[in-house]
């Protein structure tokens with residue numbers, strides 16, 4: 611039998627006094643060791659949902675339980691048992707990086723010596739050594755983010771909520787951060803990850819939900835969600851100059867193209883010929899990414915490929 615879920619949301623709805631319906635009937639279940647991605651455009655309702663999970667905002671209706679405890683009735687339970695990396699600034703800006711991590715561990719009941727050891731370990735792991743004595747207020751955005759991440763994981767928690775953990779973090783330390791997130795998941799930590807950085811998050815996410823206008827529009831494993839765009843392939847091109855794409859290609863909005871798998875022979879022939887002519891320097895054809903899934907979920911009515919009659923006659927074969 612599988613372990614009971616850590617976090618369960620049933621029919622969670624939030625209507626602000628202004629009348630805005632920020633969450634509308636959200637159902638979610640996170641199991642131990644789940645790294646769960648929460649995605650959605652600005653204003654989709656992610657922050658509202660996170661605030662409700664943290665016990666900082668009260669749902670208008672619906673229920674939220676953490677380890678079976680009703681956190682709408684007992685928001686303190688959520689605050690004591692959830693490690694949280696917020697989007698914004700930290701309250702205690704005069705603390706140093708090391709003190710911030712140590713203090714976060716102490717607040718969650720870790721004795722002083724162990725809290726100091728946990729801070730030292732995380733500083734080393736995230737290569738924050740040169741900044742250990744830097745005050746949070748004068749640290750760079752990336753260092754603040756990493757210190758906040760270390761603070762969120764400095765004490766064991768039933769649930770970790772990470773809001774855009776890689777924002778402002780340099781590419782090398784991003785890798786350290788994703789590795790650590792993945793390791794935490796393998797160690798049994800349950801993680802709710804709010805992110806816009808799909809390409810990177812794809813490495814660690816077990817399941818994801820895509821939100822739009824307060825609702826979950828898609829939910830599942832990355833593999834299951836790929837079936838939304840399963841008959842499509844993705845083409846990445848490095849060209850020597852501007853070129854007119856093959857009519858079967860549809861820009862994916864991120865510099866690559868999607869095309870119907872049935873068009874593979876035509877697209878492959880087209881791109882190979884351009885390669886021979888030197889107009890294309892390099893290319894790669896592969897399965898769609900999570901970004902493609904996201905784009906498809908956001909625009910279900912707009913097909914990401916032209917219908918059969920749309921390719922002009924005499925298109926290069």
Ligand SMILES: Nc1ncnc2c1ncn2[C@@H]1O[C@H](COP(=O)(O)OP(=O)(O)OP(=O)(O)O)[C@@H](O)[C@H]1O
Nearest residue numbers: 626628630632650651652653654655656657658659
């Ligand atoms: N305190 C509030 N009072 C009234 N409306 C709010 C409040 N907070 C958020 N909203 C509204 O609720 C909706 C959802 O906002 P929310 O911040 O939850 O979205 P989000 O997905 O986190 O967006 P972003 O990615 O921009 O942070 C938006 O229309 C927003 O304007």
